[in-house]
Amino acid sequence: MSNDFYTLNVNGEDHQVADSWAGESLLWVLRERLGFPGAKNACEEGECGSCSVRIGEEVVCSCLVLAGSATEQEITTIEGLSAEGELSDVQQAFIDAGAVQCGFCTPGLLVTIDDLLEKNENPDDLTVREAISGNLCRCTGYGRILEAVQIAAASRRGEKRE
Amino acid sequence: MPAALILMPVTVARSLDHALAALEECPEAIILAGGTDVMVQVNRGSMPVDQVVAIGRIPELQGWSREGDWLHLGAGVTYSEMMGEEISSMVPALAQASRTVGSPQIRNAGTIGGNLGTSSPAGDTLPTLFALEAVLTIRSSTGVRKLPINQFIVGVKQNALQPGELIEKISVPVLEGPQEFCKIGPRNAMVISVASFTLLTDVKESQVRSCLGTVGPVPIRPTEAENLLSNGVNWEKNKVSSEVLEAFASLCADAAQPIDDHRGSAAYRRHAIKILSRRAACRIFSEDNS
Ligand SMILES: Cc1cc2nc3c(=O)[nH]c(=O)nc-3n(C[C@H](O)[C@H](O)[C@H](O)COP(=O)(O)OP(=O)(O)OC[C@H]3O[C@@H](n4cnc5c(N)ncnc54)[C@H](O)[C@@H]3O)c2cc1C
Numbered sequence A: 001m002s003n004d005f006y007t008l009n010v011n012g013e014d015h016q017v018a019d020s021w022a023g024e025s026l027l028w029v030l031r032e033r034l035g036f037p038g039a040k041n042a043c044e045e046g047e048c049g050s051c052s053v054r055i056g057e058e059v060v061c062s063c064l065v066l067a068g069s070a071t072e073q074e075i076t077t078i079e080g081l082s083a084e085g086e087l088s089d090v091q092q093a094f095i096d097a098g099a100v101q102c103g104f105c106t107p108g109l110l111v112t113i114d115d116l117l118e119k120n121e122n123p124d125d126l127t128v129r130e131a132i133s134g135n136l137c138r139c140t141g142y143g144r145i146l147e148a149v150q151i152a153a154a155s156r157r158g159e160k161r162e
Numbered sequence B: 001m002p003a004a005l006i007l008m009p010v011t012v013a014r015s016l017d018h019a020l021a022a023l024e025e026c027p028e029a030i031i032l033a034g035g036t037d038v039m040v041q042v043n044r045g046s047m048p049v050d051q052v053v054a055i056g057r058i059p060e061l062q063g064w065s066r067e068g069d070w071l072h073l074g075a076g077v078t079y080s081e082m083m084g085e086e087i088s089s090m091v092p093a094l095a096q097a098s099r100t101v102g103s104p105q106i107r108n109a110g111t112i113g114g115n116l117g118t119s120s121p122a123g124d125t126l127p128t129l130f131a132l133e134a135v136l137t138i139r140s141s142t143g144v145r146k147l148p149i150n151q152f153i154v155g156v157k158q159n160a161l162q163p164g165e166l167i168e169k170i171s172v173p174v175l176e177g178p179q180e181f182c183k184i185g186p187r188n189a190m191v192i193s194v195a196s197f198t199l200l201t202d203v204k205e206s207q208v209r210s211c212l213g214t215v216g217p218v219p220i221r222p223t224e225a226e227n228l229l230s231n232g233v234n235w236e237k238n239k240v241s242s243e244v245l246e247a248f249a250s251l252c253a254d255a256a257q258p259i260d261d262h263r264g265s266a267a268y269r270r271h272a273i274k275i276l277s278r279r280a281a282c283r284i285f286s287e288d289n290s
């Protein structure tokens, strides 16, 4: 039982987690042990979505994932959505639409929206609202976030910006 | 073989046998499925974590199968999967209920087995499973037993699961006819139900089945109301009179055993059941007094 460690695959690379407590959440391990501070911690009870990450093909709240149970799965965090120093299409759209205020909700929203657009390049407003219903934003009132999604969707469909 | 198992604090089970062996070794281990109930408590510090058996990747608990008029759902089936076309065509009310759960993130992780494991009066799959008289297959390293859902859930967050056991699958009949699940809460997403209601039809038998959620320690079948509606519907024309609808809604409200709590008062909950039951019936049958 001693020298326990387990391996998490984050953004395509294996990371060893050693000497951890069994009850640590994936969010905590990502932020505090592995140096991925992108996913944010606001509630630790699944209500806010600021900790959203993708595991395999699905977006989940990393605060509700037991880290030690997430071995041998592909974990994608906000850090993995674009190459170092570059902006993804969704990130750029957030800037263009002015969809970032305090920014605390932004990483979770970006992960959720990236996943939505991967599955549906032309989502209508209701689909977007339902997709982001688990990501709370206290600042923007969502209008500009909805706009950003449509900008990113259009650019993914290869449409030119007016 | 089980005796030789050396348990890590977190056992990621590869098979049903692997999980059952780990549970035999450590019957008090926390069974972890999607984690959406367990981790909330762990994060709050209200659930000590010593040994965990993670069952999220056991092939035998995934997916569903159809056997004649019965649908077998693996305990690991998620809400997102229940919303998919296949399951929603067989048990539409379960798919509707799934869509009201939490948020997409919660629905991707949370499972039907976890909803049963938690046995909360507000569990959104429970009313439909009670109305369908679902049968649970429960397994341990020493054997298997089947339990009807009303013998499994016995009180507020209390169920008949013994240490060393886990829920393998949930079996429900596939009925012919429309179904409706309705739920009331303060907003559309991320709400724990204040009152919920399911109404299922069995057109072959000219019968309805229904159940009230969140208005009692366990889901409640309003049998008098069910009988009244089954007998009052014109099944050939799919019609029902306003009088029968009113009587049905009143009997449903009478059957509720609600409490006052931070989510709503008992009186509000009883009123909500009256509204929901009439609404569900109106969505299924056309109101016609001719
Ligand atoms: C933000 C948020 C919103 C939510 N909204 C809703 C909602 O709208 N409606 C609703 O009904 N619920 C809701 N829930 C509660 C929760 O998502 C559900 O109860 C879910 O079904 C739990 O499933 P899980 O797989 O995550 O279970 P876990 O958390 O992994 O486990 C829950 C319990 O069941 C036991 N268990 C799990 N699987 C098995 C098995 N196969 N055999 C035996 N025991 C088992 C566990 O040991 C534990 O006691 C919400 C939770 C959160 C965090």
Ligand code: FES
Pocket (backbone or CB within 6 Å): A040, A041, A042, A043, A044, A045, A046, A047, A048, A049, A050, A051, A052, A061, A062, A063, A064
């Ligand atoms: S921190 Fe995970 S949902 Fe809020």
Ligand code: FES
Pocket (backbone or CB within 6 Å): A099, A100, A101, A102, A103, A104, A105, A106, A136, A137, A138, A139, A140
């Ligand atoms: S920008 Fe502040 S919470 Fe969304």
